[in-house]
Amino acid sequence: MTALPPSAKAMVPFVSVDNMMRLVHRVGIETMLRELTDRIEEDFRRWESFDKTPRIASHSRDGVIELMPTSDGTIYGCKYVNGHPKNVASGLQTVTAFGLLAEVASGYPVLLTEMTLLTALRTAATSAMAARYLAPKGARTMAMIGNGAQAEFQALAMKAVIGIEAVRLYDIDPAATEKTRRNLQGSGLSVTACGTAQAAVEGAEIITTCTADKQFATILTDNMVGRGVHLNAIGGDCPGKTELHRDILLRADTFVEYPPQTWIEGEIQQMDKDYPITELWRVVTGQAPGRRDPTQITLFDSVGFAIEDFSALRYLRERIAGTDLYQNLDMIADPDEPRDLFGMLQRAAD
Amino acid sequence: MTALPPSAKAMVPFVSVDNMMRLVHRVGIETMLRELTDRIEEDFRRWESFDKTPRIASHSRDGVIELMPTSDGTIYGCKYVNGHPKNVASGLQTVTAFGLLAEVASGYPVLLTEMTLLTALRTAATSAMAARYLAPKGARTMAMIGNGAQAEFQALAMKAVIGIEAVRLYDIDPAATEKTRRNLQGSGLSVTACGTAQAAVEGAEIITTCTADKQFATILTDNMVGRGVHLNAIGGDCPGKTELHRDILLRADTFVEYPPQTWIEGEIQQMDKDYPITELWRVVTGQAPGRRDPTQITLFDSVGFAIEDFSALRYLRERIAGTDLYQNLDMIADPDEPRDLFGMLQRAAD
Numbered sequence: 001m002t003a004l005p006p007s008a009k010a011m012v013p014f015v016s017v018d019n020m021m022r023l024v025h026r027v028g029i030e031t032m033l034r035e036l037t038d039r040i041e042e043d044f045r046r047w048e049s050f051d052k053t054p055r056i057a058s059h060s061r062d063g064v065i066e067l068m069p070t071s072d073g074t075i076y077g078c079k080y081v082n083g084h085p086k087n088v089a090s091g092l093q094t095v096t097a098f099g100l101l102a103e104v105a106s107g108y109p110v111l112l113t114e115m116t117l118l119t120a121l122r123t124a125a126t127s128a129m130a131a132r133y134l135a136p137k138g139a140r141t142m143a144m145i146g147n148g149a150q151a152e153f154q155a156l157a158m159k160a161v162i163g164i165e166a167v168r169l170y171d172i173d174p175a176a177t178e179k180t181r182r183n184l185q186g187s188g189l190s191v192t193a194c195g196t197a198q199a200a201v202e203g204a205e206i207i208t209t210c211t212a213d214k215q216f217a218t219i220l221t222d223n224m225v226g227r228g229v230h231l232n233a234i235g236g237d238c239p240g241k242t243e244l245h246r247d248i249l250l251r252a253d254t255f256v257e258y259p260p261q262t263w264i265e266g267e268i269q270q271m272d273k274d275y276p277i278t279e280l281w282r283v284v285t286g287q288a289p290g291r292r293d294p295t296q297i298t299l300f301d302s303v304g305f306a307i308e309d310f311s312a313l314r315y316l317r318e319r320i321a322g323t324d325l326y327q328n329l330d331m332i333a334d335p336d337e338p339r340d341l342f343g344m345l346q347r348a349a350d
Numbered sequence: 351m352t353a354l355p356p357s358a359k360a361m362v363p364f365v366s367v368d369n370m371m372r373l374v375h376r377v378g379i380e381t382m383l384r385e386l387t388d389r390i391e392e393d394f395r396r397w398e399s400f401d402k403t404p405r406i407a408s409h410s411r412d413g414v415i416e417l418m419p420t421s422d423g424t425i426y427g428c429k430y431v432n433g434h435p436k437n438v439a440s441g442l443q444t445v446t447a448f449g450l451l452a453e454v455a456s457g458y459p460v461l462l463t464e465m466t467l468l469t470a471l472r473t474a475a476t477s478a479m480a481a482r483y484l485a486p487k488g489a490r491t492m493a494m495i496g497n498g499a500q501a502e503f504q505a506l507a508m509k510a511v512i513g514i515e516a517v518r519l520y521d522i523d524p525a526a527t528e529k530t531r532r533n534l535q536g537s538g539l540s541v542t543a544c545g546t547a548q549a550a551v552e553g554a555e556i557i558t559t560c561t562a563d564k565q566f567a568t569i570l571t572d573n574m575v576g577r578g579v580h581l582n583a584i585g586g587d588c589p590g591k592t593e594l595h596r597d598i599l600l601r602a603d604t605f606v607e608y609p610p611q612t613w614i615e616g617e618i619q620q621m622d623k624d625y626p627i628t629e630l631w632r633v634v635t636g637q638a639p640g641r642r643d644p645t646q647i648t649l650f651d652s653v654g655f656a657i658e659d660f661s662a663l664r665y666l667r668e669r670i671a672g673t674d675l676y677q678n679l680d681m682i683a684d685p686d687e688p689r690d691l692f693g694m695l696q697r698a699a700d
Contacts, residue, residue, distance in 0.1 A: 009442065010367060016680040017360060021698040029695075056406055058421050060454045065426050067417050071408050076415050078430070080450065082457020088688045092359065092456055096682050100430065104410045106442055107432020116683035120691055149685075152692035176689055183692045329679075330366040332446050333466035335499075338438045339526055341470055342502035342533045345379075348371040 010334035013326040015113035015316060023316075023325050024117070030160035033153075036125035037132075037161050040311040044129070047281035049073065050307055054261035057238070062086055064238055070306035076102045077310035079115055083238060085212045094149065094212050095119065101313045108332060111317045115309070120150055122312035123304060124157035126257075127232050131162050131206060133283045133290030134255060134298040135230040139205035140165045145197050145219055146211035146235055147171035147180040152187075154208050154234070155180075159189055162206070166190040170200035198224055209243045210234040216270075222247035230291070231299040238265050244299075246270045252297040255280045255290075257305040266301040277301075360684035363676040365463035365666060373666075373675050374467070380510035383503075386475035387482075387511050390661040394479070397631035399423065400657055404611035407588070412436055414588055420656035426452045427660035429465055433588060435562045444499065444562050445469065451663045458682060461667045465659070470500055472662035473654060474507035476607075477582050481512050481556060483633045483640030484605060484648040485580040489555035490515045495547050495569055496561035496585055497521035497530040502537075504558050504584070505530075509539055512556070516540040520550035548574055559593045560584040566620075572597035580641070581649040588615050594649075596620045602647040605630045605640075607655040616651040627651075 015023070024032055043050075055068040063084030070077055081097035088094055097115035102108060131139075142164050144151050151169070158164040167189050171177045177193045184191045194200040201207050201224050209219050212235060225231065225248050235243045244267050254277045256262040268275060280300070282288035291298050320326050335344035365373070374382055393400075405418040413434030420427055431447035438444055447465035452458060481489075492514050494501050501519070508514040517539050521527045527543045534541045544550040551557050551574050559569050562585060575581065575598050585593045594617050604627045606612040618625060630650070632638035641648050670676050685694035 014679065017683045018680050018698070020683075021695050024695060025699050051408055053406070056403070056417070056419065058401055058419060058426055058454075060421075060423065062455050063457055065419075065421075065452060065454070065457050067406070067419060067428065069406065069408060069415075069417060071410075071415075073410065076408055078417065080428070080452075080459070082452070084455075084457045087456055090456070091688060092458065093683065093685075093688050093691070096458060098459065098681055102415060102430075102432070104408075104415070105412050105434075106437055106440070107413055107415050107434045108442065108446060109430070109448065114681050114683060117691065117695065148689045149691040179687070179690055179693065183690070183696060329364065330368050331448055331464050333367045333370075333443065333464060335443075337529070338441060338443050339498045340529055340533070341443070341467065341499040343529065345371055345374060345467065346533060348368070349375050 009108065010330055010332045011328035012109045012112050012331040013320065014329045015320060015326050017114045017117065019325040020114050020117045023319060027319065029156060033121060033125050033128065033157040033160045036122055036312060036315055037129045037157065039315045040122065040126055040308050041129050041284060043307050043311040044281045044284040047307070052258055054258070054264060055306065068306040068309055070310050071104055074104055075314065076104050077306065077313045079306065079309040081119065099309055099313050101317060111313060112329060113313070113316060118312050118316060120153045122308050123150060123234065124153035126302060126308045127154055127208065127234065127300065128157040128161035130255065130280055130300040130302065131158060131230060131232065134300055135162055136205050136228050136291065136294055139230070141168065141204045142206040142208060143168045143200040143204035145170050145200055145207065145209045147176040148210065148212055150210045150234065151180045152183045154210065155184060155189060156187060158206060164206065166192070168192045168194050168200045168204055170194045170197045206230045206232060208232040208234060211243055216240065216242050218245045219243040220248060221245045225297060227295045227297065229297055231297065232302065233267050233299060234302050239269065242267050242270055249275070249299065252299040253278065254299045254301050255283065256301050257303060261305060262301055262303050265303040268301055359458065360680055360682045361678035362459045362462050362681040363670065364679045365670060365676050367464045367467065369675040370464050370467045373669060377669065380506060383471060383475050383478065383507040383510045386472055386662060386665055387479045387507065389665045390472065390476055390658050391479050391634060393657050393661040394631045394634040397657070402608055404608070404614060405656065418656035418659055420660050421454055424454055425664065426454050427656065427663045429656065429659040431469065449659055449663050451667060461663060462679060463663070463666060468662050468666060470503045472658050473500060473584065474503035476652060476658045477504055477558065477584065477650065478507040478511035480605065480630055480650040480652065481508060481580060481582065484650055485512055486555050486578050486641065486644055489580070491518065491554045492556040492558060493518045493550040493554035495520050495550055495557065495559045497526040498560065498562055500560045500584065501530045502533045504560065505534060505539060506537060508556060514556065516542070518542045518544050518550040518554055520544045520547045554579070556580045556582060558582040558584060561593055566590065566592050568595045569593040570598060571595045575647060577645045577647065579647055581647065582652065583617050583649060584652050589619065592617050592620055599625070599649065602649040603628065604649045604651050605633065606651050607653060611655060612651055612653050615653040618651055
């Protein structure tokens with residue numbers, strides 16, 4: 001007897017890096033960033049319907065490997081992601097990721113995908129979503145401190161969603177700034193490479209920090225942050241890794257994703273537990289104010305939360321349906337009679 | 351400019367269901383079960399060198415989706431697994447799984463694989479490993495209560511590792527028993543289909559219970575368990591799901607994998623916290639006795655632990671090296687310059 005070919009149930013759609021890039025170009029990166037921003041906002045609006053847990057981290061000397069699961073009761077999502085700042089030195093990505101969606105009712109996976117690119121997109125879209133509520137009205141200039149893999153995505157999301165027209169770049173490595181400047185040519189953004197962080201923040205209404213060192217660093221000091229600015233702090237995202245001087249936090253109104261995780265990983269790990277924070281979903285649902293006045297300093301202390309990945313995965317699943325942008329992986333053993341796993345194995349002998 | 355093809359770093363070896371079945375047949379199922387048993391024993395021997403955490407469960411009305419990560423400091427392993435007893439009714443597997451290995455130093459995945467079959471194999475191998483230390487000497491007959499997807503694997507592992515010659519089958523559904531009997535024809539085992547659990551345990555030195563209902567069930571009552579028997583309880587593996595009457599546990603010496611997880615999921619969830627248990631790794635390393643005398647009742651309260659999957663994944667990775675039993679997935683974005691993720695995306699536009 002010969003084995004039957006695997007049935008549709010056994011097949012899990014897989015989106016490769018190559019297909020993810022095709023999708024971005026087919027949709028258009030700014031459109032995709034806008035659509036992701038809307039999708040993330042939608043899921044923040046129903047924040048309370050999600051199962052939430054701080055991500056499960058496995059720390060080592062060189063970095064961290066994390067699992068980020070969540071579920072809305074119908075669909076389960078999970079991302080595998082690492083953070084290894086030293087990887088750059090050996091020609092590897094600091095952050096790589098892949099993700100999956102599964103049906104809660106059956107437990108069967110329904111999507112597997114590269115998520116290095118998708119994480120870059122959703123991180124930028126999350127920043128833009130927060131800026132909708134927190135950035136000063138009419139903001140046109142952003143500073144981008146840290147010009148690594150996330151920089152261009154951040155700039156384009158702020159352009160597509162907020163209407164940013166000018167980006168001022170700074171990185172301790174001028175080659176990174178030059179790379180970002182070159183990549184943003186033709187984007188419609190006016191790009192200025194700056195020699196210091198101080199120069200970069202001049203005139204910026206939005207200051208994004210996204211640096212990668214695994215340490216308590218001070219990328220911005222208090223005197224560099226003027227009244228009315230929105231701070232979008234991305235790089236402080238694991239224990240012992242922050243970017244802002246705590247004096248800045250004392251002057252700012254701080255907004256976070258999921259407090260139990262942000263207290264562990266975010267800028268606020270520097271603060272006492274009575275430091276006031278606002279959950280961003282409460283702003284999105286109108287239960288708490290976002291920016292109240294033009295002189296206020298707002299801080300989005302972003303560490304990245306599972307629901308944002310969930311939004312991105314759901315979006316991807318819908319976007320690839322009916323396209324040629326995935327392949328089917330024979331990943332789930334699917335015997336004709338479910339209890340007959342062994343029989344399936346036996347029949348495959350020929 | 352055209353995009354370069356993805357480099358080797360971007361490629362993650364993937365073992366499909368089809369290739370896993372090929373591997374089992376190429377190695378031979380009994381050899382593979384023996385090798386897995388040895389590999390699991392090896393990792394139990396260095397139990398203390400692993401990062402351990404109870405699996406991360408997402409429960410729903412119909413079942414559970416779990417993540418089972420662990421690391422030995424060099425390699426990180428994680429399994430995704432579901433448990434949905436009702437799936438059988440709709441022609442789906444109760445348990446499906448896939449797994450991954452990653453390098454701790456870089457965070458890069460190095461293996462992705464189907465794990466429904468591999469879990470069935472490692473679960474049986476773990477039972478056999480425990481039986482090495484706990485089953486009465488010279489055991490030749492086992493009872494197999496619950497004749498679902500795990501049954502044949504259990505029987506063959508006990509044959510290959512312990513030397514079992516006869517299997518006595520019972521299931522509430524006679525069709526399941528008939529399926530198992532048929533599948534074990536030609537295995538060299540003498541197989542008896544029994545009409546009751548009571549009949550099945552007659553003369554058995556090893557009693558394995560592996561039923562799937564998500565409830566407190568009593569598959570075995572106290573009077574059915576004679577002196578000297580080894581109980582291998584597999585099916586009590588999530589909160590609210592047990593198989594044995596607590597009176598049996600009061601007479602038995604109970605051995606477990608990882609207590610913080612077994613207290614949540616195992617048979618011992620029925621017991622008070624002062625109920626004595628022994629960690630199996632301490633038996634394997636000689637720090638605690640296994641079976642002490644021929645009249646003792648031993649119970650392996652098995653729920654399945656991440657280290658067993660880790661052992662199986664490591665074994666698989668070595669076994670497929672240099673073979674045609676995997677395909678490379680373009681899963682990791684790998685720009686020529688690691689900070690230039692956006693540039694890679696841009697260059698893929700053509």
